[in-house]
């Protein structure tokens with residue numbers, strides 16, 4: 001480590017970070033599991049709540065580390081917290097959630113879906129036709145951009161999101177917080193993609209296309225990160241097995257159930273009204289959109 005050149009690229013290649021952080025040295029009397037817990041507790045307390053990996057992940061992380069410290073199923077919980085660190089590091093929106101796994105303390109311690117469903121009501125067959133939701137609004141730009149998504153060339157108006165361009169090219173990128181009737185805000189982090197020549201895994205709903213960009217919407221790493229985020233969502237859902245849009249998305253991503261379950265849950269917790277903004281937020285909300293409600297973008301019609 002001390003041989004590393006002091007520049008951003010060398011540190012990034014060694015999984016490090018140059019910034020305003022510091023090196024904290026402990027002697028061997030310090031319980032590093034407790035230090036890991038302290039760092040996760042800090043993240044949970046400071047999380048602004050915008051993105052899922054940090055908002056739910058830090059709380060789940062704290063619970064899992066507590067189980068490790070208590071000696072409960074240590075190997076499985078340690079594997080879970082390591083997976084969580086990857087989800088937080090590559091899935092979080094900003095450096096707070098992404099930085100926790102870099103603190104070093106933790107070292108111690110079907111993308112296609114149908115648009116049609118049928119439901120039998122009495123002797124009458126009702127068909128639900130799901131509107132195609134391209135994830136983000138159309139761009140009004142006159143000029144066009146051509147890029148490659150999963151090996152296919154697609155031309156869209158400049159300013160189009162990668163998510164919308166992929167949808168127009170026939171690829172549904174999983175999403176929970178984006179919808180094509182409002183501006184994307186990049187909260188759920190389910191829609192991460194890889195872009196050739198760019199570091200990290202940006203959200204496809206908030207990343208605009210660029211000329212000659214090469215995008216991958218699925219890879220071993222992307223699929224693992226999506227599963228990690230979905231496990232966090234399901235861990236905070238009052239009825240994870242219920243037939244909701246979130247359950248459908250979990251099935252699409254390939255997550256049957258969350259390894260964080262069972263958790264104590266917070267649904268009965270009193271609302272913290274110490275700040276006026278609290279009264280305008282539902283304390284029980286687990287998602288930024290009604291994805292946990294039934295079929296939000298469906299309409300029923302007779303055949």
Ligand code: SF4
Pocket residue numbers: 046047048049050051052054055092093094095096097098
């Ligand atoms: S990673 Fe950043 S944006 Fe996401 S919840 Fe944490 S503090 Fe907020």
Ligand code: FES
Pocket residue numbers: 174175176177178185186187188189190191192203204205206
């Ligand atoms: S961050 Fe939620 S769909 Fe993109």
